[in-house]
Amino acid sequence: MDFASSPETVAFRREVGEVLGEYLTDELWARVKQTGTLHDWNLHRAIADRGWLAAALPESLGGQGRDAEALSALFGELEQAGAPYDGVANSMTLAYILGQIGSDFHRQTVQSALLSGEATIALGYSEPESGSDVAAAATRARRDGDGWVINGQKVFTSVAEEARWVFLLTRTNPDVPKHRGLTFFIVPLDDPGVEIQAVHTLNGKRTNITFYDDVRVGDEWRVGEIDGGWNVMMVALSFERGIAGGWGGGLHLYEHAAAHARSGAVDADGRALIESTAYRAQLMRTLINNEVAELLAQRAAWVASSGALPGQEGAECKLFATEAYVAAARGLHDALGPSAVLQNGDADGPGAAVIEQAYRGAPLATTLGGTSEIQKNLISERGLGLPRPGRVG
Amino acid sequence: MPVDLALSDDQQAVAELAATFFARESTIERIRAAARLGHDQRLWDALQQTGLVSMSLGEEVGGGGVGLLEAVLVAEQAGHHLAPVPLVEHIVAARLMERHRAALPADELAAVVSGDRIATLAIRPTVDGVARLVPAGAVADHVIVFDPDTGTLTLWSGTPSGRALANVADLPLADRTSAGSTVIELASGQQARAAFAAAVDEWRILTAAALVGLSAAALELGVEYVKRRHQFDVPIGSFQSVKHGLAEFPGRIAGARLLTQRAAWGVDGGVADNPDQTDPSRQAPMALLFAADLAIDVTYRTVHYHGGYGVMEEEDAQLYYRRAKGWPLLLASPDRELEHLASVVLGPKGGS
Numbered sequence: 123m124d125f126a127s128s129p130e131t132v133a134f135r136r137e138v139g140e141v142l143g144e145y146l147t148d149e150l151w152a153r154v155k156q157t158g159t160l161h162d163w164n165l166h167r168a169i170a171d172r173g174w175l176a177a178a179l180p181e182s183l184g185g186q187g188r189d190a191e192a193l194s195a196l197f198g199e200l201e202q203a204g205a206p207y208d209g210v211a212n213s214m215t216l217a218y219i220l221g222q223i224g225s226d227f228h229r230q231t232v233q234s235a236l237l238s239g240e241a242t243i244a245l246g247y248s249e250p251e252s253g254s255d256v257a258a259a260a261t262r263a264r265r266d267g268d269g270w271v272i273n274g275q276k277v278f279t280s281v282a283e284e285a286r287w288v289f290l291l292t293r294t295n296p297d298v299p300k301h302r303g304l305t306f307f308i309v310p311l312d313d314p315g316v317e318i319q320a321v322h323t324l325n326g327k328r329t330n331i332t333f334y335d336d337v338r339v340g341d342e343w344r345v346g347e348i349d350g351g352w353n354v355m356m357v358a359l360s361f362e363r364g365i366a367g368g369w370g371g372g373l374h375l376y377e378h379a380a381a382h383a384r385s386g387a388v389d390a391d392g393r394a395l396i397e398s399t400a401y402r403a404q405l406m407r408t409l410i411n412n413e414v415a416e417l418l419a420q421r422a423a424w425v426a427s428s429g430a431l432p433g434q435e436g437a438e439c440k441l442f443a444t445e446a447y448v449a450a451a452r453g454l455h456d457a458l459g460p461s462a463v464l465q466n467g468d469a470d471g472p473g474a475a476v477i478e479q480a481y482r483g484a485p486l487a488t489t490l491g492g493t494s495e496i497q498k499n500l501i502s503e504r505g506l507g508l509p510r511p512g513r514v515g
Numbered sequence: 516m517p518v519d520l521a522l523s524d525d526q527q528a529v530a531e532l533a534a535t536f537f538a539r540e541s542t543i544e545r546i547r548a549a550a551r552l553g554h555d556q557r558l559w560d561a562l563q564q565t566g567l568v569s570m571s572l573g574e575e576v577g578g579g580g581v582g583l584l585e586a587v588l589v590a591e592q593a594g595h596h597l598a599p600v601p602l603v604e605h606i607v608a609a610r611l612m613e614r615h616r617a618a619l620p621a622d623e624l625a626a627v628v629s630g631d632r633i634a635t636l637a638i639r640p641t642v643d644g645v646a647r648l649v650p651a652g653a654v655a656d657h658v659i660v661f662d663p664d665t666g667t668l669t670l671w672s673g674t675p676s677g678r679a680l681a682n683v684a685d686l687p688l689a690d691r692t693s694a695g696s697t698v699i700e701l702a703s704g705q706q707a708r709a710a711f712a713a714a715v716d717e718w719r720i721l722t723a724a725a726l727v728g729l730s731a732a733a734l735e736l737g738v739e740y741v742k743r744r745h746q747f748d749v750p751i752g753s754f755q756s757v758k759h760g761l762a763e764f765p766g767r768i769a770g771a772r773l774l775t776q777r778a779a780w781g782v783d784g785g786v787a788d789n790p791d792q793t794d795p796s797r798q799a800p801m802a803l804l805f806a807a808d809l810a811i812d813v814t815y816r817t818v819h820y821h822g823g824y825g826v827m828e829e830e831d832a833q834l835y836y837r838r839a840k841g842w843p844l845l846l847a848s849p850d851r852e853l854e855h856l857a858s859v860v861l862g863p864k865g866g867s
Contacts, residue, residue, distance in 0.1 A: 123526065123584065125777045125787040128517040132788060191517040380861070397864055402857035403850065409860065410801045413792075414770035417777065420518045421769065427517060438766030445763070498762035499755075505765055506738050509753040 125420075131192045138199040141168050146203055154206050155467075158328030161209035161242065161281045170239025175213050178361065179221045184237075190426035193365045194419055201370020202377070204476075208280045209242040216243050216289055216308075218361045219345065223354065227342045232287060232308055241286035244311070246276035246332060253277075254496050256291070257301035257352065261334060263292035269340040272309065278490070279332040282318045285311055288332065295349050304351030307344050313337045325483030360431055362491075365423070369415035369443035371487060372450055375480050376408045379454050382473020389459040401457040408454065411446035418442055434505045441497040444487040451477070451484040520773065526588060529570070529581070533589040536565055537596035543831055546685075549599035553679050553687035554654045559600045559630065568630040571606055572613050577628045582783035583610075583717060587724040587776055594725030595732045597834060601633055601651030601687060603721040608634035608659050611714045612670070615701040623657075623672070632656040633675075637691065638718050638846050640711075645692050650718075650845055652689035653679040659701070660691075661711040668707035671696040684841025685834075715846070716799035717782065722842055723775040723799075726806035727768060729842075730813045733835040734764045737817035740832075744822075751820070760816055767809045775802045800856040807843035814839040 127135075145165040154162065169175060178193055179185020188196075200207040213236040220233040235241040252258040261274025272292060282288060287308050295303030311318065315337035321329050346354035383395040383405070395401045418439035425432035454477045455462045461474065468475050488494045502508045522530065540558055549555040562568055571586040572578025579585075586606050593602045609627050612634060616624050626632040635655035637646035640663040649658060658671045673696030679687045702710050738761060741752030751757050777785075778801075781793025791797055814836040818825035821832045846852065858864070 123522055123776065123780060123785075124516060124519045125780060125785060125792065126516075126518065127788050131517060135788075189517060383861070396861065399850075399854065399864075402861060402864070403853045406804075406853045406856045406860065410805050410856075413798075413801055414767075414774055414805060417773040418766060418770050421520055421773065424518055424520050434765070435769075438769060441763065442766040442770060495759065498759040501765055502758035502762040506758075506761060508738065508742065508758045508761070509750055511753055511755065 127191060127195065128189075130188075131195050134188070134192050135195045135199060137172070138174075138196055141165075141172070142199060142203045142205060144168070146205060150206075155326065158322060158326055159281065159283060160206045160327060160329075161284045162206050163284070165205065165207075166209050166213075166242065167239040169210055170213075170237065175210065175217060175239060176237050178214060178218050183221050185217075185221070190365065190423040191420070194423040197365050198370045198373070198416075198419070202373040204371075204374045209284060212243050212245055212281065212285070212289075213237070213239075215245070215358055215361055219289075219354065219357050222357050223346055225342070228308070228345065235286070242281060242284060243308075244279045244282040244285040244288045244330075244332075246279050246288040246290040246309075248278045249275060250277050250331075254493055256355070257304065259291045259293055259304060261290065261292045262296075263294050263305060263307060266338060269338055270307065270344070272307065272315075272334045272337045272339065274334050276332045276334075277321070278329050279318070280329040282311055282330045282332050283320070283328070287311060288316075289345070290334075291351055291355070294351075298349070301352045303349055304355075305344060305348050306346055306351045306354045307339055309334070309337060309339055309343065313339075323483075323486060325479055325486065327483070327486075362436070369412070369419045369439065371480075372408060372412045372415055372443065372447050375447070375450055375454065375476060376405065376412055378473040378476035379408070380405055380473075382471050382477070385471060385473070387471050387473065390461040391459070395458070398457065401454075404450070404453040404457040408446075408450040411442075411450065415439065415443035415446060434501065437492075437497045437500045437505075440492060441494055441501065445494060447480075447487045448484040451480040455481040522588070525581075526585060529567070529585050530588040530592065532565060533567055533592035534595075536562070536567070537592045537598050541593075541596035541598040543834075546597050546599055546834065550685040551679065551681075552653060552677065553599055553682075553685045554601065554651075555599045558598065559633070562598075562600060562602070563630040568602070568605065569609075569628045572609055572628050576613050576616065576624060578613070583720065583779040584776060584783055586721060587779040590721045590724035591728035591731075591772070591775075594728030597729065597732075597838060599685070601635060601654060603718065603725055604635040604651040604655070605630065605633055606721060607714055607718045608636045608655075608657065610717065611636065611659055611701075611710065612657070614710065615668075618699055618701050619670070627657060634659070636714055636718060637661070638715050645690060647690050648680070648688055648845060649691050651687050652691050653677060653687035655691075658691045658696075659714070661707065666704050666707055667700055668702040668711055669693075670699045670701055672699070673697070682841060684838045686841060686845075688845075713795065716795040719799035719803040719846070720775060720778045720782065720795070722846075723771065723778075723802035723806035726803075726810040726839065726842060727771045727775055729835055729839055730764070730768050730771065730806070730810045733810070733814045733817045733832070733839070734761065734768065736832060736835070737761060737813070737820050740817075741820055757820060760820070764809070764813050764816075767805075768813075771802070771806045771809050774798070774805055778802045796859045797856070800852055800859070803843055803846070804849060804852055804856065807839075807849065810839035810843075 176185040177188040181187040220228045263270045263272045290309045294305040315335040317333040319331045422432040422435040570579035574580035627634045633655045634657040635651040637649045637660040640661045646660045778798035818832045818836045824830045825832045
């Protein structure tokens with residue numbers, strides 16, 4: 123039993139921290155605040171230049187061959203810093219998928235541009251009528267000569283405003299069980315049939331609804347088999363599971379909330395927060411849950427590194443870390459007292475702003491990436507062996 | 516090497532030995548029979564034979580020479596099976612006695628190492644010379660106490676009353692004084708303070724381990740019941756609200772287990788990425804707070820899912836519910852324990 127990360131991970135984590143320290147400038151924060159875009163080109167290219175977008179690819183495919191522990195550390199650092207990293211995550215996910223099942227065309231045309239940091243990609247899974255039930259996707263791809271014509275819409279297509287392509291889940295067969303009639307395409311977002319509409323979420327971030335009106339793509343843009351989209355989805359999920367996310371946000375929140383109190387900040391009635399029993403207690407609850415969330419993430423990475431798929435471990439980590447984050451955001455907001463309602467930016471100290479925004483952003487944590495209810499279904503049914511609804515046990 | 520969460524072969528063997536022993540010996544019948552005193556001497560005698568009592572003491576005093584992590588593995592099994600023996604307190608006190616063995620007669624230490632004599636730690640400082648609500652106080656031959664007025668760490672050796680204060684957790688609780696006991700000072704001043712604090716942290720870690728085991732057992736009991744119990748022609752475990760009510764616990768149990776194991780690994784000298792991750796003054800209260808919260812939640816949920824049966828004495832769910840609440844509360848209320856942790860992490864209140 124050894125709770126120390128490998129020296130490679132420790133070194134990598136330090137390097138990532140240094141890059142973040144250099145690139146997470148006031149200008150970047152101002153830009154992120156103004157646009158809400160979950161992406162920054164300077165940071166993205168700095169990460170790409172160091173080969174980190176290829177971190178998960180095997181060395182034989184030109185990647186860095188880093189293990190799950192290192193990848194978990196990378197995303198942990200990004201989350202802990204509050205960095206806008208959706209472009210990074212999407213690029214890495216697609217680079218991995220195309221490395222596993224992509225064609226030469228995909229690798230030359232898309233993967234190389236993603237890995238160089240020249241372009242990024244958005245993910246088009248959810249639709250207005252299908253979120254958790256992702257297999258119910260209705261965006262339709264029909265045969266059009268040798269190619270395809272696509273009609274439909276996607277929601278939560280984050281970074282579409284900066285991306286060159288979208289990785290689009292479509293329905294190619296409405297006559298079979300829903301998960302058997304899906305196909306993935308890479309679709310250029312500059313196609314005249316694509317429309318991107320901004321959607322602002324309550325924590326000041328921006329995502330998009332994207333519309334596809336007779337968008338035509340050649341068959342070379344299809345990824346995976348026709349009607350084999352569900353298997354492609356499994357490949358995508360296998361990349362994510364060892365990097366059980368959602369636990370770094372709590373570190374970001376704790377760091378800023380603790381620093382805020384240590385800086386001598388007072389509440390609206392002039393009382394020092396560092397002396398507040400409630401504030402101290404809430405910091406400690408947050409700290410404890412952060413330690414546990416990090417250990418659960420380490421466990422998922424450890425299982426992944428053995429070659430197994432950490433389905434249960436990933437679900438348990440995501441459920442715990444995100445629910446704990448919601449509780450921490452509420453608890454610290456409460457403990458901050460009346461001035462927590464203010465949206466003064468940094469006027470009351472960056473810590474207050476982080477707590478204020480965390481409260482508004484918390485609901486996203488337990489929803490995106492698989493809702494808590496989906497995780498609980500997975501854990502109770504596949505983990506605890508409890509019977510599916512309607513089954514006589 | 517990256518993080519490796521696997522137990523070594525030896526550690527696995529210890530865990531299996533403890534699991535097999537307690538599963539066989541700490542039966543529900545014996546637990547219930549021992550409820551009034553909270554101690555089963557025959558079980559304790561049998562436990563001595565396994566070597567698990569002396570395992571985490573030094574070889575030079577006749578112990579097994581392994582560390583607190585191995586004791587955590589055993590404590591988890593003892594907690595899982597609600598074993599009515601003072602294993603946690605005895606290990607903590609024995610390790611503390613070993614660290615101060617220069618002050619002790621050799622035969623006295625040897626009897627504690629073997630388990631022939633039971634030792635305990637009064638986990639809260641004495642008040643006016645009285646150690647109140649001492650864990651295992653009703654059955655311990657030796658009690659180590661810290662007096663904050665004199666700043667001394669002292670060993671009281673005498674005859675236990677054999678009578679427990681009636682309590683929710685069926686523990687062998689009693690108040691102790693030095694009356695009728697031989698008294699040996701083990702340490703004074705800053706050394707006493709530090710030694711006491713470290714020993715209480717070890718108690719926190721082992722109690723957290725026992726709570727992890729109790730929680731795992733309570734979850735198993737709940738899962739098994741809702742699979743078996745049918746209402747409206749289906750197992751109640753197929754209802755989403757019931758499933759979801761149990762789904763938070765595997766992650767919390769795994770997390771509590773890792774937090775506790777890492778804390779013990781740190782006491783044994785393990786070094787992780789950041790010193791905070793293995794500092795017992797931080798990790799021990801964290802482990803206890805987290806495990807206590809978990810145990811109280813899961814035992815409540817299991818009692819609740821047993822419906823009317825959950826509140827019947829003849830059913831087992833309530834055994835876990837009562838113990839989950841009592842074990843951690845012996846040290847302090849959660850609010851005090853949170854403030855203790857805050858003092859360690861943020862500095863004391865009213866400080867500079």
